[in-house]
Amino acid sequence: MLITFEGIDGAGKSTQVTKLKRHLEELGREVMTLREPGGTPVAEQIRELLLESRNDITPVGELLLFAASRAELAQRVILPALESGTDVILDRFFDSTTAYQGYGRGLDLDMLAEINRIASCGLSPDVTFFLDLTPEDALMRKFSEKSLPLAFESEELDRMENSGLDFYRRVRSGYHAIGAENPDRFVTLDALLSPAEIHREIVAKLDALFAKS
Ligand SMILES: Nc1ncnc2c1ncn2[C@@H]1O[C@H](COP(=O)(O)OP(=O)(O)OP(=O)(O)O)[C@@H](O)[C@H]1O
Ligand SMILES: [Mg+2]
Numbered sequence: 001m002l003i004t005f006e007g008i009d010g011a012g013k014s015t016q017v018t019k020l021k022r023h024l025e026e027l028g029r030e031v032m033t034l035r036e037p038g039g040t041p042v043a044e045q046i047r048e049l050l051l052e053s054r055n056d057i058t059p060v061g062e063l064l065l066f067a068a069s070r071a072e073l074a075q076r077v078i079l080p081a082l083e084s085g086t087d088v089i090l091d092r093f094f095d096s097t098t099a100y101q102g103y104g105r106g107l108d109l110d111m112l113a114e115i116n117r118i119a120s121c122g123l124s125p126d127v128t129f130f131l132d133l134t135p136e137d138a139l140m141r142k143f144s145e146k147s148l149p150l151a152f153e154s155e156e157l158d159r160m161e162n163s164g165l166d167f168y169r170r171v172r173s174g175y176h177a178i179g180a181e182n183p184d185r186f187v188t189l190d191a192l193l194s195p196a197e198i199h200r201e202i203v204a205k206l207d208a209l210f211a212k213s
Contacts, residue, residue, distance in 0.1 A: 003125065004093040008133070008171055009142075010139075012131050024089075029087050034077065035091040035092070036093070037065070039072070040077060046068055047069060070093075071121065074120050094120050098113070099172075102174060104174065127185055127187060134172070138168070187202075
């Protein structure tokens, strides 16, 4: 089964990936977790390129580098794993491209859909868990993570607001649009629930899917 996690930065994806991996392994299933970009020697080199020179890459260049990394991962790692019966959990997949590069940055959605289709080698998630919260709540989570004083400088919040909030609002509504178009695989979860409650909802959904298959 191919399971993907989506959501804006700080939504709690990695937290749930870890919990779900443990749960599925306890059920006796083989599980592989992956994060993009990376995962093969070439994809790791692309990752370094993206991380080191992120500021100098054009939006289309960035898009294609992500796609190249995804193509490597899909062909060499994800497809063989699924064929051998291993469950694959992805911390982000092509919905992130649609949400961030498409809805967030404004690249053409039809072009993205085509690039996503090619880069994913025909793979589509069996189920996508979207952890939904407002960018404001995500921002507060990041502030508390860094243990900043509660009365942080309002200038600081303004700077964050100016640089990021509008972008993340567009990304979030992009995810809502993707969910509306893919109701069969897309599961929206309230990211403000506790990690344990979210995990329970995920397990309940997967139990239902396993019962069907
Ligand atoms: N349900 C939750 N409620 C409250 N805090 C949470 C919850 N889930 C995760 N957190 C905390 O929020 C922070 C971000 O969580 P996490 O790293 O899992 O998010 P993420 O979606 O993977 O973020 P990124 O996109 O930056 O990788 C962490 O400090 C984590 O402990
Ligand atoms: Mg993460």
